[in-house]
Amino acid sequence: xxxxxxxxxxxxxxxxxxxxxxxxxxxxxxxxxxxxxxxxxxxxxxxxxxxxxxxxxxxxxxxxxxxxxxxxxxxxxxxxx
Amino acid sequence: xxxxxxxxxxxxxxxxxxxxxxxxxxxxxxxxxxxxxxxxxxxxxxxxxxxxxxxxxxxxxxxxxxxxxxxxxxxxxxxxxxxxxxxxxxxxxxxxxxxxxxxxxxxxxxxxxxxxxxxxxxxxxxx
Amino acid sequence: xxxxxxxxxxxxxxxxxxxxxxxxxxxxxxxxxxxxxxxxxxxxxxxxxxxxxxxxxxxxxxxxxxxxxxxxxxxxxxxxxxxxxxxxxxx
Numbered sequence: 001x002x003x004x005x006x007x008x009x010x011x012x013x014x015x016x017x018x019x020x021x022x023x024x025x026x027x028x029x030x031x032x033x034x035x036x037x038x039x040x041x042x043x044x045x046x047x048x049x050x051x052x053x054x055x056x057x058x059x060x061x062x063x064x065x066x067x068x069x070x071x072x073x074x075x076x077x078x079x080x081x
Numbered sequence: 082x083x084x085x086x087x088x089x090x091x092x093x094x095x096x097x098x099x100x101x102x103x104x105x106x107x108x109x110x111x112x113x114x115x116x117x118x119x120x121x122x123x124x125x126x127x128x129x130x131x132x133x134x135x136x137x138x139x140x141x142x143x144x145x146x147x148x149x150x151x152x153x154x155x156x157x158x159x160x161x162x163x164x165x166x167x168x169x170x171x172x173x174x175x176x177x178x179x180x181x182x183x184x185x186x187x188x189x190x191x192x193x194x195x196x197x198x199x200x201x202x203x204x205x206x207x208x
Numbered sequence: 209x210x211x212x213x214x215x216x217x218x219x220x221x222x223x224x225x226x227x228x229x230x231x232x233x234x235x236x237x238x239x240x241x242x243x244x245x246x247x248x249x250x251x252x253x254x255x256x257x258x259x260x261x262x263x264x265x266x267x268x269x270x271x272x273x274x275x276x277x278x279x280x281x282x283x284x285x286x287x288x289x290x291x292x293x294x295x296x297x298x299x
Contacts, residue, residue: 010094017098017121021105026113033117040124048142048163049131051263055175064120064179071186072113075193079111080200088233093225100221108213136242137235143262145254157251164242165249165262172267173278180285187292 005046013039026077030068037061091132098125110201112189116182123178127171134164143168 016039020032037060045053102125105118143165145157189199196204232239249266259265267275 013094014097014101017101020117021101021109021114021121026111029114029117033120036121037124040128043128044131047131047135048140049134049168049171050142050144051261052127052131052168052171052175055172059175059179060120060124064182067179067183067186068113068117071190074190075113075199079114081108081110081114088235089228089231091234092228092231096221096224096228099224100217103220104213104217107216108210132234133239133241135235136237140237143250145250145260145262159247159250160237162250162262164246165266166246167241168263169266169271172263173274176278177281180282184285184288184292187289191292 002046006043009039009043009046013043024079024081026072026079027069030065030072033068034061034065037064092129095125095129095132098128112192112199112201116185116189119185120178120182123174127174127178130167130171130174134167136160136163 013036016032016036020029020036023029023032037056041053041056041061044056099122102118102120102122106115106122109115109118140160140163143162145162192204193199196207198204198207232241249270250262253259253262253265253270257265257269259269
């Protein structure tokens with residue numbers, strides 16, 4: 001566990017979380033949510049939870065992003081807030 | 082005082098992420114934005130559970146060393162490995178998180194098909 | 209309405225921060241979460257299941273019925289998605 005690496009990951013995590021709920025374009029918000037999932041996966045691999053990091057990288061950042069993109073392409077892309 | 086507060090910073094990080102998700106679930110009008118907020122919320126809770134399994138310096142991945150030689154239970158040092166139990170429970174929770182995400186997105190697509198919009202105010206006006 | 213949401217969020221966050229002050233320190237090896245049942249799994253999993261990876265030993269052997277229930281949840285979610293998104297024919 002390296003403390004500076006931990007702080008840098010947490011900073012990126014906060015930036016991507018705030019960006020994904022403030023951006024008005026829904027497709028960009030969904031892709032930034034995938035980046036958030038990957039930063040979370042790195043944080044868990046750094047906490048020695050390797051199996052959970054594998055599952056997060058494949059299931060939540062992979063299949064979750066695919067489901068979100070499918071839903072956005074079936075509905076509309078722009079939002080008001 | 083400062084040094085004793087420094088031990089808790091990891092808990093405060095997950096509380097900050099959880100507050101971002103909670104605010105997005107309440108204040109955003111778009112349904113896809115609400116689902117994004119729900120995803121951030123669930124990831125923050127799973128981060129809290131994973132951070133209870135950390136054992137400080139000297140503890141690494143819970144995969145046993147020298148597994149091919151027979152070794153007794155008494156000679157195994159527990160402090161070398163992190164706690165495996167929260168990892169198991171959170172593996173289940175991540176998969177259930179994606180299942181609820183799929184059902185929520187299906188309901189959102191159905192609402193868009195019925196009302197033609199994803200905005201909450203317009204849906205409540207249209208009836 | 210937006211300030212009301214912001215105030216609610218800040219109050220919930222403050223209550224949770226007050227709650228964390230009673231928790232064990234982060235990375236404490238003698239915290240209650242890692243002293244009761246997890247040493248048993250770490251010490252006996254190789255003898256019982258012959259698997260070096262403790263996480264998969266607990267997931268598939270000790271708690272196999274939990275994983276079976278998780279598979280049921282995924283199956284139910286897939287069935288719900290198919291039933292919701294299918295196009296109904298009229299008439």
